[in-house]
Amino acid sequence: MVRLNDLPEEERAHLLGKRIDPFQTAPFVHGPPLNKRRVAIVTTAGLHRIDDRQFSFVDLTYRVIPGDIPAEELAMTHSSVHFDRTGFREDVNVVFPIDRLHELAKQGEIGSVARFHYSLMGAGWLPEQIEPTARQIGRLLKDDGVNAVVLSPV
Amino acid sequence: MRPPRFLGVPFELGRPFGAPNRPEFQIRVLRAALELLERQDGPPILEDFPEDAPAEKTDSEAAWACPVQFVIDQEDQPERLRPVLAEIEQLKPWHEVYVESRGRAAPSVSGLELIQVVRLLGELAEGNPAPETASKLELREVVRLGCDDLRTWYTEATLGQPGRRTAQQINEWFWTETAAAYLIAAAAAELAHHEDPWLRVLAARAMVPRGYRERLSSGLKQSKGPQP
Numbered sequence: 307m308v309r310l311n312d313l314p315e316e317e318r319a320h321l322l323g324k325r326i327d328p329f330q331t332a333p334f335v336h337g338p339p340l341n342k343r344r345v346a347i348v349t350t351a352g353l354h355r356i357d358d359r360q361f362s363f364v365d366l367t368y369r370v371i372p373g374d375i376p377a378e379e380l381a382m383t384h385s386s387v388h389f390d391r392t393g394f395r396e397d398v399n400v401v402f403p404i405d406r407l408h409e410l411a412k413q414g415e416i417g418s419v420a421r422f423h424y425s426l427m428g429a430g431w432l433p434e435q436i437e438p439t440a441r442q443i444g445r446l447l448k449d450d451g452v453n454a455v456v457l458s459p460v
Numbered sequence: 461m462r463p464p465r466f467l468g469v470p471f472e473l474g475r476p477f478g479a480p481n482r483p484e485f486q487i488r489v490l491r492a493a494l495e496l497l498e499r500q501d502g503p504p505i506l507e508d509f510p511e512d513a514p515a516e517k518t519d520s521e522a523a524w525a526c527p528v529q530f531v532i533d534q535e536d537q538p539e540r541l542r543p544v545l546a547e548i549e550q551l552k553p554w555h556e557v558y559v560e561s562r563g564r565a566a567p568s569v570s571g572l573e574l575i576q577v578v579r580l581l582g583e584l585a586e587g588n589p590a591p592e593t594a595s596k597l598e599l600r601e602v603v604r605l606g607c608d609d610l611r612t613w614y615t616e617a618t619l620g621q622p623g624r625r626t627a628q629q630i631n632e633w634f635w636t637e638t639a640a641a642y643l644i645a646a647a648a649a650e651l652a653h654h655e656d657p658w659l660r661v662l663a664a665r666a667m668v669p670r671g672y673r674e675r676l677s678s679g680l681k682q683s684k685g686p687q688p
Contacts, residue, residue, distance in 0.1 A: 308473050316671050329462050333503070334503035390474035393475045396481055399483070400478065400479065400486070403486055410491065
């Protein structure tokens, strides 16, 4: 996620000054081969269906993104002004690679694409604050038979 | 953070999968991330993606052109809004080109029309702490999302113009050369003293990017900014 040296000085200082406490655990699991995995995307790009609620300035909720949604039906209401949005405007796959995932499934490189994917708004909260939401999403992913998740940070 | 598996990518913020409309590149990034699942030698498994994003092709010295010069009657508009409204009128043909070429424009996330966003920011910049809006959202959300809509519209208009510009060039142009940026900054300057703490936080953090705040603030103090 960007080289620090490629950032303007103010941005670099801001990121280096963020509180990042080490996690107490280091979860690590094994699973079936990739071509048998059911894969979902979880993004913090603040994406949602156009007719869904916008994300608020500080927001601990999630939005459901169906795996077959056309790109033009997605909106972004992330609260940060410090990242490029022209990429998303041109091609949603730059933050939410759903078309690429379907291509990998078609080629047999992954087993299947999850029916539902999830988006959060990646600004303004600390890890412990988002934990309940993360656990909810984990349960939903499990119910969808997902055994691999691509976390796309924005 | 001790993630189980992590692929470090060197792409600019907002582009974790590299570059728009580059499916072969995006799939290489995605594949590199997914292949980490096949490895058992963690935690953590930390890898760096070895490629930079494909460079955006740009036209050197491309002019920000407008096909038609409109004569705008601004007499019935508040003075503060005239530069922005004139700017929008100049860019409107390019926005139409963008919509025609893409088949769509981004939906409004604030629920306001562009002119309503401009008027809202104008009222805030004039010191009105509680302007009426046509939205059911709280003021802080309408302001934030309205600024998003305004920036998105300008971005689409520039993407409709001939020539190619990088995302950085578009961002730099918006925040250093447009009346819209000054309007946003002026609204933020007033909201910085608002009685609502959330609006103060919005003004401080989420209306103008950090790298442009000082320049815009200085410009406002000197009453500088694009003129119609």
